Amino acid sequence: MNKYRNPADVVVYNSLSRKKEKFVSIHPMHIGMYVCGPTVYGDPHLGHARAYITFDLVFRYFRHLGYQVRYVRNITDVGHLENDADEGEDKIAQKARLEQIEPMEVVQHYTVGFHKNMDQLNVLRPSIEPHASGHLIEQIEMVKKILSAGYAYESDGSVYFDVEKYNQNHPYGILSGRKIEELISNTRALTGQGQKRNSFDFAIWKKAEPSHIMRWPSPWGDGFPGWHMECSAMGCKYLGEQFDIHGGGMDLLFPHHESEIAQSTIANNKSPVRYWMHNNMITLNGQKMGKSLGNAMSLNDVFAGNHPLLAQAYSPMTIRFFMLQAHYRSTLDFSNEALQAAEKGLKKLLVASLTLQKLKPSQGAVDQGVDTIAKACYDAMNDDFSSPVVIASLFEAVKLVNAANDGHLHLNAGELEQLQQLFNAFLFDILGMQAEDAGSDQQLVDGLMQTIIGLRQEARARKDFATSDVIRDSLSKLNIVLKDGKEGTSWEVK
RNA sequence: GGUCUCGUGGCCGAGUGGCUAGGCAGCGGUCUGCAAAACCGUGUACAGCGGUUCGAAUCCGCUCGAGACCUCCA
Numbered sequence: 001m002n003k004y005r006n007p008a009d010v011v012v013y014n015s016l017s018r019k020k021e022k023f024v025s026i027h028p029m030h031i032g033m034y035v036c037g038p039t040v041y042g043d044p045h046l047g048h049a050r051a052y053i054t055f056d057l058v059f060r061y062f063r064h065l066g067y068q069v070r071y072v073r074n075i076t077d078v079g080h081l082e083n084d085a086d087e088g089e090d091k092i093a094q095k096a097r098l099e100q101i102e103p104m105e106v107v108q109h110y111t112v113g114f115h116k117n118m119d120q121l122n123v124l125r126p127s128i129e130p131h132a133s134g135h136l137i138e139q140i141e142m143v144k145k146i147l148s149a150g151y152a153y154e155s156d157g158s159v160y161f162d163v164e165k166y167n168q169n170h171p172y173g174i175l176s177g178r179k180i181e182e183l184i185s186n187t188r189a190l191t192g193q194g195q196k197r198n199s200f201d202f203a204i205w206k207k208a209e210p211s212h213i214m215r216w217p218s219p220w221g222d223g224f225p226g227w228h229m230e231c232s233a234m235g236c237k238y239l240g241e242q243f244d245i246h247g248g249g250m251d252l253l254f255p256h257h258e259s260e261i262a263q264s265t266i267a268n269n270k271s272p273v274r275y276w277m278h279n280n281m282i283t284l285n286g287q288k289m290g291k292s293l294g295n296a297m298s299l300n301d302v303f304a305g306n307h308p309l310l311a312q313a314y315s316p317m318t319i320r321f322f323m324l325q326a327h328y329r330s331t332l333d334f335s336n337e338a339l340q341a342a343e344k345g346l347k348k349l350l351v352a353s354l355t356l357q358k359l360k361p362s363q364g365a366v367d368q369g370v371d372t373i374a375k376a377c378y379d380a381m382n383d384d385f386s387s388p389v390v391i392a393s394l395f396e397a398v399k400l401v402n403a404a405n406d407g408h409l410h411l412n413a414g415e416l417e418q419l420q421q422l423f424n425a426f427l428f429d430i431l432g433m434q435a436e437d438a439g440s441d442q443q444l445v446d447g448l449m450q451t452i453i454g455l456r457q458e459a460r461a462r463k464d465f466a467t468s469d470v471i472r473d474s475l476s477k478l479n480i481v482l483k484d485g486k487e488g489t490s491w492e493v494k
Numbered sequence: 495g496g497u498c499u500c501g502u503g504g505c506c507g508a509g510u511g512g513c514u515a516g517g518c519a520g521c522g523g524u525c526u527g528c529a530a531a532a533c534c535g536u537g538u539a540c541a542g543c544g545g546u547u548c549g550a551a552u553c554c555g556c557u558c559g560a561g562a563c564c565u566c567c568a
């Protein structure tokens with residue numbers, strides 16, 4: 001199977017070129033990847049799950065291929081401008097006032113919650129998780145660099161990036177496909193626009209009004225960094241002036257990532273990122289799910305089945321599997337039917353992986369095509385991380401496993417070994433699935449179950465089906481299902 | 495309004511110019527004391543209309559519909 005594991009075969013869709021490109025890292029077998037992290041002012045929702053599962057998949061696959069990946073994902077905790085009735089009040093500061101606690105307490109609370117949800121989803125922690133609030137110095141230094149390069153101007157305690165000047169010799173809009181002329185006619189009037197030379201200029205340092213709690217001293221007075229600064233500053237600090245991959249949700253493409261490119265290009269004299277990757281949105285009834293749209297489902301609600309639109313609770317692994325069944329660049333519509341289908345499909349896969357462990361090789365068995373499945377899995381992942389196709393291939397493997405278990409088909413030792421590797425590598429290591437409910441009482445429960453099954457077996461041998469059915473029915477009420485097979489009875493939790 | 499994306503069978507969701515995606519649900523069967531699971535079999539899908547082509551769900555055009563970004567957002 002390993003003959004298909006080739007780090008040079010990966011093709012990545014680059015938002016910058018809008019094409020799939022062969023992936024070549026700047027430094028051989030090393031990858032620098034930056035992903036925009038959450039703003040920690042609320043509970044993580046399904047949209048966050050999609051983004052971080054997407055890049056977890058990328059992270060895991062590159063590691064599987066043998067790359068050493070430094071994965072940086074920030075925590076945004078300096079807050080950024082709110083634009084409606086809040087008159088520019090900082091998001092985090094606003095929440096803090098609401099709950100009468102310190103801003104950093106809010107940050108801490110939601111950061112902990114974020115980590116918990118990500119752990120539940122089996123999303124690996126990044127290599128470095130820098131906080132924006134811990135990198136004020138780096139951000140201020142970067143603002144200074146841009147100012148001295150002449151691509152920014154100070155105005156009433158704030159510093160703005162001069163987009164028009166930048167556009168004279170660099171393509172502003174290279175990522176989002178926007179043209180500066182269109183921006184002129186389309187930008188909406190916002191508060192504080194009067195201080196800017198052009199409406200499309202963006203703040204790289206923002207003056208803090210007296211009421212603003214989150215503030216830091218700077219050469220331009222007390223304030224806080226512009227929204228796009230943290231990613232540029234921290235990406236550069238930990239990954240260098242130019243690195244391989246920058247990821248995030250499609251909604252960040254403009255203006256956030258576009259502005260990052262502009263800032264970094266001026267500060268460091270080179271384009272910061274080789275491959276830009278963007279995951280698509282989760283939709284609810286066809287509409288984007290978003291915090292500000294008020295239709296976001298928090299992960300805690302989903303895991304608890306605690307939302308009017310949820311027919312039941314869905315486990316973290318069901319959510320993860322559901323998301324990986326769609327390609328990361330497609331929108332994914334939420335529905336109970338789709339979630340339930342994912343739940344069943346995942347279970348089928350996990351049960352098969354257990355069945356596989358019990359299979360014995362058959363003598364003289366012929367080739368059943370396991371190798372073809374392994375190749376298909378690598379081909380799919382190499383083709384811009386096509387997890388849905390990997391999953392489809394794994395179901396092919398499930399078919400072989402179950403058929404072999406039923407004695408309809410014979411697998412030789414080599415193929416069994418290869419199937420085992422396939423499940424370990426793709427289902428568990430790369431897709432990041434894990435068996436759920438493996439509690440510490442597992443051994444005790446197993447023992448109890450063997451006893452009960454033994455008693456029922458005796459009853460059945462006596463043809464005392466009344467007793468055997470009572471046992472099965474009472475267990476069923478505890479969500480335990482018995483399955484009578486040729487090799488005896490097995491059980492599982494529904 | 496501008497830019498862009500998408501429209502696949504009951505539901506979700508892949509896809510290459512000609513060869514069965516896959517999952518869930520349904521139907522028929524095998525197995526089972528009855529079930530469950532598993533296995534076998536089963537579906538005239540590609541928004542509409544034109545065009546290119548020997549051949550298009552896949553390329554081009556138009557129409558209709560949906561969505562994203564242009565403002566904080568994963």
